[in-house]
Amino acid sequence: MARAALGRRKKAGEQMRILQNSGVPIYQQIAEQFKAGILAGKYKQGEYLPSIRGLAKELKISVITTMKAYEQLEAEGLVTAVQGKGYYVNAQDSEMLREQHLRKVEESLLEAITAARIAGITDRELMDTLETLLNMEE
Numbered sequence: 001m002a003r004a005a006l007g008r009r010k011k012a013g014e015q016m017r018i019l020q021n022s023g024v025p026i027y028q029q030i031a032e033q034f035k036a037g038i039l040a041g042k043y044k045q046g047e048y049l050p051s052i053r054g055l056a057k058e059l060k061i062s063v064i065t066t067m068k069a070y071e072q073l074e075a076e077g078l079v080t081a082v083q084g085k086g087y088y089v090n091a092q093d094s095e096m097l098r099e100q101h102l103r104k105v106e107e108s109l110l111e112a113i114t115a116a117r118i119a120g121i122t123d124r125e126l127m128d129t130l131e132t133l134l135n136m137e138e
Contacts, residue, residue: 018059026061030069038078038089039100045091049079052086 016033018026037043049070050058056066070087073079079087116126 016055016059018061027065027068027072030055030059030066031072034069034073035076035078038073038092039097043089045089047089048085049073049087049089 016030018029020026022029024032034043034049043049049055052066052070053063056063059066070079070081074081074087078090078092080090081087113126121129
């Protein structure tokens with residue numbers, strides 16, 4: 001990637017929410033929040049993520065934890081490491097983005113179905129609820 005295309009860093013710590021006793025490892029919470037931001041277009045192609053040390057300091061967590069989150073993002077192909085510079089956001093394939101969003105919707109709907117079954121909600125009631133929610137968005 002050309003040097004001119006690489007963007008500036010964003011401060012992320014103040015928007016990032018870390019839950020200490022959520023059962024989800026902190027590095028995974030960080031990675032998921034960055035992933036959501038990248039997929040939503042909050043972080044643009046070529047933009048640098050906050051420095052590992054800077055983010056660790058902002059969130060008052062270990063540098064190793066932050067590094068693990070960034071390495072997870074790199075393994076997923078969302079960011080690339082540049083020696084001595086940090087991690088920048090890769091170009092996102094629109095079809096891949098759509099597929100990832102679709103997967104997230106499917107997971108959420110499966111959770112809703114499971115919760116509905118536990119609560120004794122009928123399929124018709126669940127469908128009515130979904131239709132009502134969809135209509136609220138219009």
